[in-house]
Amino acid sequence: MVPKAQPEQEHPQVTSASPLRVPDEPVEKMESVESDGLTELRNLLLAPEQAQLAKLQERLNETEFRAEEVGQVLPEAIRLASSRNRELSTALTPVVEEGIQASVKRDPKILVNAIFPLLGPAIRKAIAATLGTMIQSLNQTLEESFSIQGLKWRIEAFRAGKSFAEVVLLHTLLYRVEQVLLIHKKTGLLLQHVVNTAVPVQDADMVSGMLTAIQDFVHDSFNLKKEEALETMQVGELTVWIEPGPEAVLVGVIRGNAPYQLRSIFQETIESIHRQHGSLLTSFQGNSAAFEICRPDLESCLQVQYASHRKKPTFVPLLVIAGLMLGAVGLWSFLSARSHQRWRLYLERLRAEPGLLVVAAEESWGKYSVSGLRDPLAVDPSKLLKETNIDAAQVISRWQPFQSAVPQFVLARAKSLLNPPGTVTLQFENGILRAVGAAPQEWITESRRLAPFISGVAQFQHHVSVDSDVSQTQSLKKQIEKQAVHFVEGGSQFVPNEEEILQTLVEEVRRMQKAARSLKQTLHLEIRGHTDGSGSEQMNRRLGQRRADRVLQFLVSRGFERAQLAAVSTGTNEPATREITESDRALNRRVTFHVTLMAKAEGRGSRP
Amino acid sequence: MIQKKVCMIGSFAVGKTSLVARFVKSIFSEKYLTTVGAKIDKKIVRLGNQELTLILWDLHGDDEFQKVRTSYLQGSAGYLLVADGTRRVTLDKALLLQKEAEEVLGKIPFVLTLNKSDLAREWEISEGTIEQLEGYGWIVIRTSAKDGQGVEEAFLSLAGKLLEG
Numbered sequence: 001m002v003p004k005a006q007p008e009q010e011h012p013q014v015t016s017a018s019p020l021r022v023p024d025e026p027v028e029k030m031e032s033v034e035s036d037g038l039t040e041l042r043n044l045l046l047a048p049e050q051a052q053l054a055k056l057q058e059r060l061n062e063t064e065f066r067a068e069e070v071g072q073v074l075p076e077a078i079r080l081a082s083s084r085n086r087e088l089s090t091a092l093t094p095v096v097e098e099g100i101q102a103s104v105k106r107d108p109k110i111l112v113n114a115i116f117p118l119l120g121p122a123i124r125k126a127i128a129a130t131l132g133t134m135i136q137s138l139n140q141t142l143e144e145s146f147s148i149q150g151l152k153w154r155i156e157a158f159r160a161g162k163s164f165a166e167v168v169l170l171h172t173l174l175y176r177v178e179q180v181l182l183i184h185k186k187t188g189l190l191l192q193h194v195v196n197t198a199v200p201v202q203d204a205d206m207v208s209g210m211l212t213a214i215q216d217f218v219h220d221s222f223n224l225k226k227e228e229a230l231e232t233m234q235v236g237e238l239t240v241w242i243e244p245g246p247e248a249v250l251v252g253v254i255r256g257n258a259p260y261q262l263r264s265i266f267q268e269t270i271e272s273i274h275r276q277h278g279s280l281l282t283s284f285q286g287n288s289a290a291f292e293i294c295r296p297d298l299e300s301c302l303q304v305q306y307a308s309h310r311k312k313p314t315f316v317p318l319l320v321i322a323g324l325m326l327g328a329v330g331l332w333s334f335l336s337a338r339s340h341q342r343w344r345l346y347l348e349r350l351r352a353e354p355g356l357l358v359v360a361a362e363e364s365w366g367k368y369s370v371s372g373l374r375d376p377l378a379v380d381p382s383k384l385l386k387e388t389n390i391d392a393a394q395v396i397s398r399w400q401p402f403q404s405a406v407p408q409f410v411l412a413r414a415k416s417l418l419n420p421p422g423t424v425t426l427q428f429e430n431g432i433l434r435a436v437g438a439a440p441q442e443w444i445t446e447s448r449r450l451a452p453f454i455s456g457v458a459q460f461q462h463h464v465s466v467d468s469d470v471s472q473t474q475s476l477k478k479q480i481e482k483q484a485v486h487f488v489e490g491g492s493q494f495v496p497n498e499e500e501i502l503q504t505l506v507e508e509v510r511r512m513q514k515a516a517r518s519l520k521q522t523l524h525l526e527i528r529g530h531t532d533g534s535g536s537e538q539m540n541r542r543l544g545q546r547r548a549d550r551v552l553q554f555l556v557s558r559g560f561e562r563a564q565l566a567a568v569s570t571g572t573n574e575p576a577t578r579e580i581t582e583s584d585r586a587l588n589r590r591v592t593f594h595v596t597l598m599a600k601a602e603g604r605g606s607r608p
Numbered sequence: 609m610i611q612k613k614v615c616m617i618g619s620f621a622v623g624k625t626s627l628v629a630r631f632v633k634s635i636f637s638e639k640y641l642t643t644v645g646a647k648i649d650k651k652i653v654r655l656g657n658q659e660l661t662l663i664l665w666d667l668h669g670d671d672e673f674q675k676v677r678t679s680y681l682q683g684s685a686g687y688l689l690v691a692d693g694t695r696r697v698t699l700d701k702a703l704l705l706q707k708e709a710e711e712v713l714g715k716i717p718f719v720l721t722l723n724k725s726d727l728a729r730e731w732e733i734s735e736g737t738i739e740q741l742e743g744y745g746w747i748v749i750r751t752s753a754k755d756g757q758g759v760e761e762a763f764l765s766l767a768g769k770l771l772e773g
Binding site: 184185186187188189190203205206208209210213214216217219220285286287288289 | 609610611612613640644645646647648649650661663665677679680682683684685
């Protein structure tokens with residue numbers, strides 16, 4: 001039970017506006033008495049709860065207080081929620097994503113710095129894996145098939161009396177990292193420094209500062225972007241590599257030709273330093289002693305690299321192959337240029353050749369083809385091909401026969417068809433074929449019939465006289481060769497009355513000489529001595545000769561030129577008749593004549 | 609080993625380089641100043657039982673041809689503000705440069721040196737001005753790179769401030 005005195009007791013109010021109850025206040029109205037009673041009752045019953053409610057209200061109104069409370073339970077709440085189901089992470093995902101986006105938008109550097117230690121290795125690993133599988137098979141093939149360098153080194157080692165390993169080391173010193181500096185990016189202060197050899201080194205603290213100044217200088221001078229920086233300096237044999245990280249840079253001073261793999265070692269090192277000592281770097285206040293722990297990392301960069309014998313050949317075969325390929329390409333270019341030159345020369349010669357008409361010529365990948373028209377009288381193209389040193393097997397030639405209108409071909413065709421005697425000259429000009437000279441009637445008739453059929457001849461002009469000399473010489477020749485001068489038995493005296501025959505002969509030969517001269521020919525007279533069958537062969541041969549000589553002397557005495565005469569003996573070989581009777585034998589004892597007309601030799605006229 | 613980056617800031621020809629030269633033995637040529645715009649020197653100072661390495665960034669003086677590169681200021685733990693006591697204008701410039709440096713580096717320790725104190729007759733800066741500056745809490749030291757007066761003191765006071773901070 002609540003005591004009576006309770007209503008007078010002061011109780012806490014939610015607001016200061018609530019009136020305080022005064023104990024001696026007179027009660028005048030029923031209604032007010034009633035309502036006062038209710039309030040009183042409520043107060044009596046709910047006072048503690050109201051106080052609690054007021055407190056709660058207060059806590060709800062004060063956000064800071066609320067935040068503090070939520071903060072206290074939040075980690076536990078998240079832990080519980082995420083262990084039960086994925087609802088929380090699903091709900092948070094868009095928030096986190098938005099947060100990341102906002103962060104990148106505001107300053108990408110923060111996120112970049114955060115993931116820097118992870119990013120590099122991940123990218124490198126992916127690239128290396130892809131490239132690795134690709135290169136591996138190629139390298140293996142090459143390594144097994146070639147090692148010219150290895151062989152060369154072995155020979156050198158043998159000659160110099162050194163071990164093979166020594167020679168390899170000598171040849172394969174690729175690079176030496178002389179010093180490595182770890183520099184605090186913002187202050188340019190040296191964090192750690194390692195040196196490989198006893199090379200004279202300038203004060204690393206100052207070098208470090210100066211390097212930083214130079215980097216800043218380069219960055220400012222060339223308006224580089226924020227993330228761009230000086231990465232390499234090259235001075236003679238020395239290379240300075242600057243590998244930047246978000247808080248510190250790694251600087252390597254390298255002598256020789258450092259391979260790019262080394263750069264990745266540097267990258268890995270600076271990343272690993274950031275990963276392991278990131279907080280040391282961000283809180284750096286000038287105390288570099290703390291970075292003593294980075295020393296092993298830096299020392300791992302101090303590499304003296306001799307190209308290992310196993311690795312080196314992977315370059316050598318490539319070089320050899322590249323060399324061979326280059327050589328092959330060079331040789332191929334040379335050969336193809338040369339054969340191209342020859343082909344052009346061949347075509348030029350074909351085109352220059354009369355009676356050959358090149359219509360099409362092609363050249364592709366060492367194969368040639370040419371087609372055109374060829375006069376049968378023109379030079380043989382395969383002969384030209386041979387002369388220009390082109391392999392005939394590489395050339396396809398298609399020649400269609402045709403008759404060229406070139407004058408020399410028309411003339412050649414006319415000569416071969418008309419077959420003019422030596423006394424006739426053929427000329428061809430402007431489509432007109434002209435025959436000049438003297439010829440027997442038959443030839444004149446025949447040539448007139450044939451000339452219109454000669455291709456290229458539009459007109460045939462005849463200036464040929466019918467040649468009487470020709471007919472005369474021919475008939476005289478017949479007559480002379482019918483003559484025979486007879487001799488006494490066993491001697492070289494003419495039988496009686498033979499002078500008449502001799503006289504006739506002299507006249508006939510003179511006439512014939514004259515006719516021959518007008519035909520620009522000379523006459524040759526062969527005097528043949530014969531005997532009868534009696535007596536020995538040897539004797540008869542001599543007797544025949546004496547008889548022929550006798551006639552020759554006679555003709556010379558009559559003014560014939562010795563050079564146009566010839567005396568031969570046939571002995572019994574050419575009897576005029578079979579010897580049965582004495583008169584048969586008398587007929588065989590004789591001299592006969594054989595006439596030859598020859599084209600006149602220059603400058604030698606015959607005297608009658 | 610504690611190291612601190614310290615910049616030398618001041619107008620052209622106030623004697624920054626001479627101050628540094630008086631204080632340390634340089635390995636880099638002064639050519640760097642006009643080319644790169646900065647020259648780095650090092651001095652190890654001992655304060656009580658504590659050793660401190662000062663990496664001194666001597667910056668090319670601010671003149672009409674070349675501005676002080678603010679990127680060179682980055683990471684400084686303190687700076688030496690240098691003015692030529694015989695040219696009042698260099699002090700005004702130094703005050704401007706101090707403001708610029710503070711924008712980049714925030715409130716970090718610095719010492720103002722009024723150089724060429726050996727040229728007493730040409731002195732242009734009144735005691736009142738110095739007192740006024742000291743009134744703001746500045747450390748003002750008269751130095752002479754020529755006879756060495758105050759040089760050590762200036763660097764050591766800055767070093768002391770650096771260790772306090």
